[in-house]
Amino acid sequence: MHDHQPSSVDVLIASDRVPANAHPERLTEAAIWDLLDRVKDPEVPVVSVVELGIVRGLSWDGKHLQVDVTPTYSGCPATELIEELIAEAMRAAGIRDPQINRVLTPAWTTDWITPEGRDKLRAFGIAPPQGSASKMSLLGADEIVACPRCNSEHTERLSEFGSTACKALYRCRDCLEPFDYFKCI
Amino acid sequence: MSDQHALQEYLLRLADSAMILGQRLSELVGKAPALEEELASTNVALDLIGQARNWYEYAAELLDDGRDADQLVFLRDAHEYRNLLLVEQPNEDYAFTIARQFFYDVWHYHTLTRLVDASDDRIAGIAAKAVKEATYHLRRSSEWVRRMGDGTDESHRRIQDAFDVLWRFTGELVTADDIDQAMFKAGIGPDPEQLKQDWHNTVREVATQATLTTGAEDAWMYLGGKRGEHTEHLGHILAVMQFLPRAYPDATTW
Structure with a gap:
């Protein structure tokens, strides 16, 4: 009874998930910027992290999406939360294990x-x-x-x-x- | 003394001074003289603690002994702390809090201004961010020194008292030891002579505008914080700051 053949549901889920990373062309950089533009600053919820200028770059490193984020102030208490919100938005779009990198240079202005x-x-x-x-x-x-x-x-x-x-x-x-x-x- | 050792010590000095002053300022939560000043003090504290974390993280990587930034803050005893004696002095009245901040801000600003061009990219990056914050801190504390000094007889007397009492801790800011010299030679830290001159010039300029007098440059000074020899106050700060993580070492959130 222990059948190791994947069920049709597993196949569906697997086929649904893998391509987002394996074929980055499914989500263009422009599409990812659009997703990021929906992530709001938790302390000033009318502006997005893109409008605030704290997302400094996007790239695909093999299978992993790299998002470079810079804090506004050295001690900004929202830094970790913002990184988590960005990662969550990426995962919700089917991107597996997005890497959020905290960069300090050049300093945010x-x-x-x-x-x-x-x-x-x-x-x-x-x-x-x-x-x-x-x-x-x-x-x-x-x-x-x-x-x-x-x-x-x-x-x-x-x-x-x-x-x-x-x-x-x-x-x-x-x-x-x-x-x-x-x-x- | 290797350059690596000097760099680790220097990073801990920067980190510990920012951390301890941040902790001191945090004590004002709920009891600053005005709501605006509570916000200001705690925001300055936040900047300093954030900067401290950046320095600690780099120090932890270089130390490479398994300790992270939190462990450096919460599990070292007073003799292992490398902060300036000035920043561990108690808040006392608000004139003391402001005078302490001002003396530190002047030192911090001139030090960071040099570190921005450090030969070590990591240090230059942390400093480039911190110097913007420190500049703003200096603007605020200078304003308060002028306002109190050139204010009422009472405010003048109090800030002058604070200048007189705290002056004995300022020599340490601009007295270079072998680690400061090594950092200068490595193209990282400021030129000690230049830093001393810059610090005195800025302090005198603001003091003059504030109708305050400063002590003599060659006055007798307390030294030792940078080597781990502290005043009686640091142990009490650490007792408050470290109690929770020491009592509940497994706690990850509090």
Whole structure:
């Protein structure tokens, strides 16, 4: 009774699973980027990991998909969760054993947030980083941060740090709403 | 002393200083003087602990004795810690917390600025990320030093007191020993003379704006943290920080 012939169900499952890795052309890189674009940042759930600019590269290494991901901050507590969410999305698409690599170089900069990502942040009530990351903006002179609600530039910084390491706390002097500003680094 | 040994020690110094200051700042959770400052202190702590992890992971690979980053943090005793004495000093009032942070941030910023160009790619990569965070930390602590120093009589008195008491621990930041010298010669660490000059210049510049006085460069200084000789405070920090993983070594989540 111990028949080692695979049942038809096993065959179906096996044939369903293997090709995703064995024939990477079944999922083009563009298709994988699309999948990744559906993985949201757990702390700022309106932007995807692609829009945030933290997915740095995709490649097939033999049978394994390699996804290079860079953390926003050295101590970002969402780093492991984001890596797990990405791996999960890849597995759900039939890609077996995706390898998620944490890369530190080059260091993430807010310059990598896409224009769509910036619009979504603003619509969510978070002022996107202003201009380009430079030493001046890190050390320096206060940037003019527009209120994401009423667009007024009449705003003030309440604190260098907001609800997460990547944000600062501001307040609009016109509409009086406090808001988060995605710091420029 | 081999270069490999010097590099391991140097990495542990960077890691331990960031880790212990991160732990100190974490003590402010729930009792910072203002909500914004609690957020700021704990976010700085988060940056530092994240950086520490990057240094520890590299140190663990080089040590190659089976210990990982967690074990280096939770299973070493005080004499094995290589952090600067400054960062283990207690929080005291907020002027102390800020003065300690400021002295460290100035050192951290100038050190990382050099490490970005280190001949070791791994170090350069970790530093390139960390220097952005450290720059922001320095901006914040400088602002607070100016605000307190050039503020009310009370705030001025307190931050001046903190400068005076903590000054004795700052010599260690800019006094190079054989490991610092070896790292400089290997094209990794900063030029000790340059670091000393940069640190004093930045500290004096901000202190002057803040109407504060600093101690003498040749004042008597406590040294020893980098060799594992610590003040009485480190053991207490480790007791709090290490209790759980030592009591429940099999726990993987807490």
